[in-house]
Amino acid sequence: MSTWRGASSSGRAGFAPGGGRGSRGGRGGRSVPQRQAPPQPDIVKHPLGNLVAKIATQDIDVTSPGDNLSAAAVITDCEYVASYNWMNESASTIMVPGKPPLWTPLSVPRRLDEDTGDFYRDPNAARFPSYPMEPAVQAIFRVDAAFSTSNIDIFACGSTLSNLLRFARYDDKPFRFTVELVGKTVFFVRKEGSPTELITGVRGFGHTFPEAYTTWGKDVKGSETHQRIVQYKFGGLKSIVRFECDGYFNTSLPQKESHDEDNDLAQALKAVSVSQSLPKQNKSLNIKTGGSEVPQSSIFDLKTRSGKYGQSIDMEQIFPLLYLKQIPNFIVAYHNGAGLFPTKDIIVENVEKKVQQWETDNKSALKRLCVLLRKIIEIVKMDECGLLEIYRLSPDYLEIRKQHGDESHVLPSHLRQEWEDAGLRVTDEGYSDQESSPEGEGVNLPHDYYEYDHDYYKYDFASDSDDDDRDFTACSADDCGYCGRCTY
Known part of the structure; x- marks a missing residue:
């Protein structure tokens, strides 16, 4: 059984980005430091549309001594909304609310096989390419049929928000995603080169470890x-x-129940080989009811890393992701280079206080993110169609462009209408229009200057730096997918 202790108790300097399960982006360990430029969006296969606006890094700098963004640049009132599990079935099927796998560590460590097989960069798009965000919206209305969308400003995933935070932190990683205004909500939709784009170069134990150390109910x-x-x-x-x-x-079940662990492990490893099979491509989504909600305080993020060379690891690369997802617990498992994870090297920690400290230490970047989000929302709402794309290649600015070719909506027409209709419901706060919501009051942002030229707007608004060592072993699939060589 792993113990509840901090990173310092293991004699290690920190944690590595790495770890995972199934299609969650591989998270195994590489033993040789290797740096490689992050992949660039493919604008040949997917051409860019007409330029609408640019937002430069200096445009989101908040230097005015009178700004009151500090109070706004914090996450508050985090609440569970809904959840779902992707099911291993021939048709695209989710179970609502579903349930995560339970942490059930092996009582006796044993050697695991290295990850093999194909792994998809974006499991939601791979399993339901027609509308990758539809399962989330369907799950929300299944959990709460009376859910009000009237005061929801942004609907995003961990990947898109992480990319915007990287821009606010002056990280030069390129990215691309689409945006659409539905009702009063701006949806951010992840965009890969292909819905079934594979994560290449997967090595390590980032899939086999969680399959062996966690259990689906x-x-x-x-x-x-x-x-x-x-x-x-x-x-x-x-x-x-x-x-x-x-x-x-589940603290009442810290160990595996008494049964045949050899069989458990065999089944777990078998699951890895089949977990990447895709359902038949169809336009309808099957929805089952099952599982149960688990409290936010109980969930964790998991990474694996090679401990063979005793490499120091920078937890500063993990905190932004835990922060945006509001995940309070973190597990890092070190292997010996041959697939064995000694119990003493599986470290479990509640990191809430450390994430809160990260928030305090990165206040400037978070204030820039506040301004950036508001600027994007403003530009999308100014567009007559509300269908745009965010493209970032230069380290100095974001481009906001029209979507190229046929319009690609985030949701099917009937679900877009349901989301819009849900915006007419009065919320618990007692208002039904986001412009009158109290959370937007008292936030002074830099003055906007627009230079109109047909459909082109130029913004003129008046360091946090990431660690340069890019020898990281994994990514979360909701972030950028595991290639074994990138930052997050």
């Missing part, structure tokens, strides 16, 4: 991933965020 048998949806206030805006959850703790 009988009520969610046949699950492959668990997607969780939370809402919170940040920057005077209310956001809904979807992310993949690695598992949860």
Whole structure:
């Protein structure tokens, strides 16, 4: 059984980005430091549309001594909204609310096989390419048929928010995603080169480890991933965020129950080989009811890392992701280079206080993120169609462009209408229009200057730096997918 202790108790300097399960992006360990430029969006296969606006890094700098963004640049009022599991079935099927796998560590460590097989960069798009965000919206209305969308400003996933935070932190990683205004909500939709784009170069034990050390409950048998949806206030805006959850703790069941662990491990490893099979491509989504909600305080993120060379690891690369997803617990498992994870090197920690300290230490970047989110929302609402794309290649600015070719909506027409209709419901706060919501009051942002030229707007608004060592072993699938060589 792993112990509840901090990183310092293991004699290690920190944690590595790495770890995972199934299609969650591989998280195994590489032994040789290797740096490689992050992949660039493919604008040949997917051309860019006409330029609408640019937002430069200096445009979001908040230097005025009178600004009151400090109070807004924090996450507050985080609440569970809904959840679902992707099921291993021939048709695209989710189970609502589903449940994450339970942390059930092996009582006796044993050697695991290295990850093999194909792994998809974006499991939601791979399993339901027509509308990758539809399962999340369907899950929300299944959990709460009276859910009000009237004060929801942003609907995003961990990947898109992480990319915007990187821009606010002056990280030069390129990215691309689409945006659409539905009712009063701006949806941020992840965009890969292809819905079935594979994560290449997967090495390590980032899939086999969680398959062996966590267990799907009988009520969610046949699950492959668990997607969780939370809402919170940040920057005077209310956001809904979807992310993949690695598992949860049940403190009354810290160990595996008494049964045949050899059989458990064999079944777990077998699950890895089949977990990447895709359902038949169809336009309808099957929805089952099953599972149960687990508290936010019990969920965890999981990474694996090679401990063979005793490399120091920077937890500063993990805190931003835990922060945006509001995940309070973190597990890092070190292997010996041959697939054995000694119990003493499986470290479980509640990191809430450390994440809160990260929030305090990165106040400037978070204030810039506040301004950036508001600028994007403003530009999208100014567009007559509300269908745009965010493209970032230069380290100095974001481009906001028209979507190229045929319009690509985030939701089917009937579900877009349902989301809009839900915006007419009065919320618990007692208002039904986001412009009158109290969380947006008292936030002074830099003055906007627009230079209109047909459909082109130029913004003229008046360091946090990441660690340069890019020898990281994994990513969360909701962030950028595991290639074994990138930052997050």
